[in-house]
Amino acid sequence: MKTLMTLAAVVFALQASSDVPRDAYIAAITMSSGSSGHACAVNGLVVTNRHMVDYRAKGDDSPPSSAKFRYEFPSGQVGRGSTLRISNVADLAVIKLDKEPPFGYAKLGEKPKVGEIIRWVEYDFRKREDNFEARDREGKVTSVMAGMILIEEEIVGGASGGCAVNAAGEVVGIMTFSIRSEKDYKTGAGATAIYGGWWKDLE
Numbered sequence: 002m003k004t005l006m007t008l009a010a011v012v013f014a015l016q017a018s019s020d021v022p023r024d025a026y027i028a029a030i031t032m033s034s035g036s037s038g039h040a041c042a043v044n045g046l047v048v049t050n051r052h053m054v055d056y057r058a059k060g061d062d063s064p065p066s067s068a069k070f071r072y073e074f075p076s077g078q079v080g081r082g083s084t085l086r087i088s089n090v091a092d093l094a095v096i097k098l099d100k101e102p103p104f105g106y107a108k109l110g111e112k113p114k115v116g117e118i119i120r121w122v123e124y125d126f127r128k129r130e131d132n133f134e135a136r137d138r139e140g141k142v143t144s145v146m147a148g149m150i151l152i153e154e155e156i157v158g159g160a161s162g163g164c165a166v167n168a169a170g171e172v173v174g175i176m177t178f179s180i181r182s183e184k185d186y187k188t189g190a191g192a193t194a195i196y197g198g199w200w201k202d203l204e
Contacts, residue, residue, distance in 0.1 A: 022075055022076075022104075023120070023137070023166070023170065024075050024122045024137070025074070025075060025076065025103070025104040026041060026042040026043060026102065026104060026106065026107040026172070027039055027040070027041055027042075027074075027075070027122045027163045027164050028040045028041075028042070028047075028072045028098075028102070029072065029073050029124075030049065030053070030070045030072045030082070030162065031071050032053065032054070032068060032069075033068065033069045033070060034056065034068070037124075037159050038050065038159055038160070038161040038162040038163075039122065039123075039159070039160065039161065039162040039163035039164075039176070040072060040082075040096060040162050040163070041162065041164035041172060042102035042104075042106045042107060043106055043107045043108075043109060043164060043172040043195070044106055044107070044108070044109045044172075044195075044200065045106055046095050046106075046203060047082075047095065047096050047097070047098055048093060048095055048096070048162075048175055048195065048203060049093075049094055049096055049161070049162035049175070050094065050161045050162045050175060050177055050193070051087050051088055051091070051092045051093055051094045052177075053094065053161055053162050054068040054070075054084045054087065054094045054096065055068070055087050055094065056068065065084070065087050066084075067083045067084040068083065068084045069081065069082075069083050070082055070083070070096075072098060074102065074104075076103040076104070078100060078102075078103045080098055080099040080100045081098075082096050082097055082098040082099060083096065083097055084096055084097070085097040088202045088203065091148060091193050091199075091202045092175075092177050092178075092193050093175060093202055093203055107164060107170070107171065107172045108170070108171045109171060109172055109173075109196060109200065110166075110167045110171030110172060110173040110196055111171075111173070111196055112145060112173070112194075112196050112197060113145060113150055113167055113173050113196075114142065114145075115142050115143065115144060115145065116141055116142060117141070117142045117167065117168070118140070118141060118142075118167075118168055119139065119140060119141075119142055119150065119165050119166065119167060119173070119174075119192065120137065120138065120165075120166045120167075121137075121138055121160060121163050121164065121165055121166065121176045121192075122136065122160075122163050122164075123136050123138055123157050123159060123160035123176070124136065124157060124158075124160070138154060138156070138160075139154070140152040140153045140190065141153050141154075143189065145194070148193065148194045148199050148202075149191050149192070149194060150165060150173060150174045150191065150192040150193075150194055151180075151189055151190070151191050152165075152189060152190045152191070152192065153189055154188070154189070154190060155179045155181075155188035155189060155190055156176055156178075156179050156190040157179075160176045160190075161176060161177060161178075162175060162176065163175070163176045164176075165192035172195065173192070173195070173196045174192030174193055174194045174195055174196070175192060175195060176190065176192050177190075177191050177192055177193045178190065178191045179191075
């Protein structure tokens with residue numbers, strides 16, 4: 002009996018040490034401008050959307066200023082950060098944190114297929130008492146084109162910048178926008194792709 006209990010304890014310890022929460026790589030961020038969204042720790046970088054940290058007006062080609070923000074990971078780690086660099090070709094930006102992400106960085110995945118399930122984290126605005134709580138969501142990929150992953154489910158404001166994650170727990174994109182079709186009024190979402198060659202837009 003003692004041997005079995007010891008073995009069970011070892012197995013539990015191994016499971017606990019390797020059990021990383023699904024949202025461990027997604028940080029909530031609040032900007033100095035008052036807006037809020039998310040960031041994604043992936044492949045050695047912390048990434049968010051350009052529209053989260055670039056305050057320039059459309060058509061303004063002047064050098065962007067470094068946006069400042071607070072962040073918090075689900076682990077409870079908090080800190081401050083700033084813009085590191087902004088992509089010129091996609092709604093992407095690399096940000097710098099004052100501490101390393103608590104669980105390191107998520108792995109980068111491959112190009113998703115139509116029908117594949119994508120998961121993300123957004124804020125929960127369904128009830129007042131749940132405002133800004135983390136809410137897990139998922140939806141099927143409807144199409145993949147020109148560096149965009151389109152998903153059948155709508156995202157809420159504040160989902161921007163978070164990881165778009167496949168079934169294997171790998172990041173394939175950064176959640177970016179919602180869209181509504183003109184004729185049937187059905188909603189959907191878009192993630193900016195970072196898999197494969199699209200990763201170059203962050204380097």
